[in-house]
Amino acid sequence: MFLKYLASTDHKVIGLLYGFTSLLFLLVGFVLVLVIRWQLAYPGDPVPLIGGWLGEANAPGGIVLPEFYNQLGAMHGTIMVFLGVVPLAVGAFGNYLVPLQIGAPDMAFPRLNLASYWCYVAGGAVMLASFFVPGGAANNGWTSYAPLSDLAPGAGQTMWLAGMLFIICSSLLGALNVITTIVQLRAPGMTWFRLPFFVWAQFITAFLLLLAFPALQAAAILQGMDRLAGTSFFLPSGLAVSGQRLEVAGGGNALLWQHLFWFLGHPEVYVLILPAMGIVAEVVANNTRKPLWGYRVMVYSLFVLGVLSFVVWAHHMFLTGMGTAVSAFFQTTTMIISIPSVVILSSLMLSLHGGSIRFTTPMLFALAFLPMFGIGGLTGLPLGLATTDIALHDTNYVVGHFHYLVAPGTIFALFAGIYHWFPRVTGRMLNDWLGRIHFAGSLVCMNVIFLPMFVQGLAGVNRRLWDGGAEYVHAQEVLYLNVPMSMAAFALAVFQLFFIANLFLSLRGGPAAEPNPWRATTLEWRTGGEPVRVYRDPYAYSVPGAPSDFVPQYQAEPQRAGA
């Protein structure tokens, strides 16, 4: 009975499998960071509650060792990005909703879809298993910079590479499936510019997954050769480790790893962001009861974002000494790519104007996404300019910047999506009050965690410090911030309990939802499995003269009020 679901090729079942698995990985990544936050606020104190489970080799007496701290950092990033957010945004939401929203019977390649899910599970299993091998998991940062990662002892880093190969295979299969589905399986009448914005966002995201991820695949194979076959692709000549000259051929290039990694890594940022924008657009249009402001311009902006995201990667590398001409090129493209992001965000803001907004729980998350993403985006500008980046690089400022984009940004959008589509999936509504507590608590806590990071970063506090900066003179004045930040992180964990309880309680006991509880226009709310025809643009809300304030895409002619 249960096994039937694990081998189903139905896109809805696979979407739910992705959703369930990725939420578990988000939880794992979150627990890792809670240990990190404890260590930053109270370096050298034993971790309460779960300290005993961390293992004597990692945390004797519950006190986190520096080596284990590095594992926590590297694996928190890896798990959150590759096993949590992307599979939830693309694997779960994309799989479940894209075929429904375009009126397709399923994904174009149902069996590849299932294979994609199991590749993802295999990659995740390898990553988790790496914690239990001698030497522990990868501990070279989520970016695995060479030569550190090349020379790291133990099997952890090699397993990280193997896990990445599985995950990239998974996203390759998923991406070509999404693109083929959208190109080939749109229902009659579903022209390109009648696609909901969410589908457009998934479409562009799939291209990024398809074309950017192979660079890390190549990089992982090359690093695997370095580690296992003794090559020195990333090991320069004359490298010495602990005062000993390294016995390798040399002649490699450590920056090659960074180029390959960030060629994946920067489009990856847009893989995190675009589906989130898609979800927010759906929720905003539905709850303002208005068409999206500037739908077409938003779609064009997606294209510009998609193309430009392939030519900005080296803004992560301003400090490598790659030369001022190269830096100037990449800072220019970086400034240009902020324009389409601002266009989309501004369009979403302008969509609010003049609407009679329904403040439903999903809408609250979507509304919070806008300023949070705004803070994340604007704080990125000083990092995109080579001059200011020199001071800010590798400080907590960077950590604050991208967490604003991904945590109260993307993850809020994903929460909005879960609250919005839960009735579609389960036929029951989520509890509104638990949802509002979850929302308000998360919003406050996220800001208390991430806002002080800018202050610490501007003071020069480096990221990845085991003691949170206690050893550094210049960090002393902002060191006190670590305690409230960590307290907020623990409170954030408590507020997530409201979400988890809500999910499980509402699954059984939530009030039954109507077929279209949010009175939405897009196809996924249609009942009945017969083939569909599409008659209109995606957001026919408040059409003058129509009998209700929404006309679904599948409805032939809006019946006139008097007729």
Add this chain to the structure above:
Amino acid sequence: MQALPYTTEVRPDTGLTNPKLGIWLFLASEVMLFGSFFSSYALLRSGAQAWPDQSAVLSVPLGTLNTVILITSSATMVLSLSAIRARHLDRFRRYLRLTLLGGVAFLAVKTFEYGDKFSHGLAPGDDNFLGLYFTLTGVHALHVLVGLAVNAYLLWPGSRMWRTEPERFANRVEVAGIYWHFVDVVWIVLFPVLYVL
């Protein structure tokens, strides 16, 4: 539950079947994979203090032989497709067997080359040229192996589909062919880059 459309028939406005679009997208991803490898090669070689004379380390005659074998097998792949489109199952089988044989011969030559390098004490860790040679040709050989598996499937167990859905089976041969030609094209770039330049 509706059946999936355009698995066999062409969607009028895109002019494609699902599998054909799928394989082209897959190859786009593969281009980026091998593109990353070739870029790495260019960066490592241009930054190297010394680079061995490639044609002296590797055997150009054997590389040429393999190039001829692989191009021939691509040609027989095309012939097998046109045979199956013309509904000649026997001719299709004959040409696909030749294609398979070409793939096996390619891997045999490659294995001999690898063995020859190892027996002369040359290993991937000796210098970055040899490292790249083994990595790039190794990844390519894996692609050849996958192609062999796909072609063998179409030749034997997969050909049952011919009796029930001949059109769909011919499309599968076409898709397998597109992949096989891509593997061939990668080699046509690999050969001069690694053996001659």
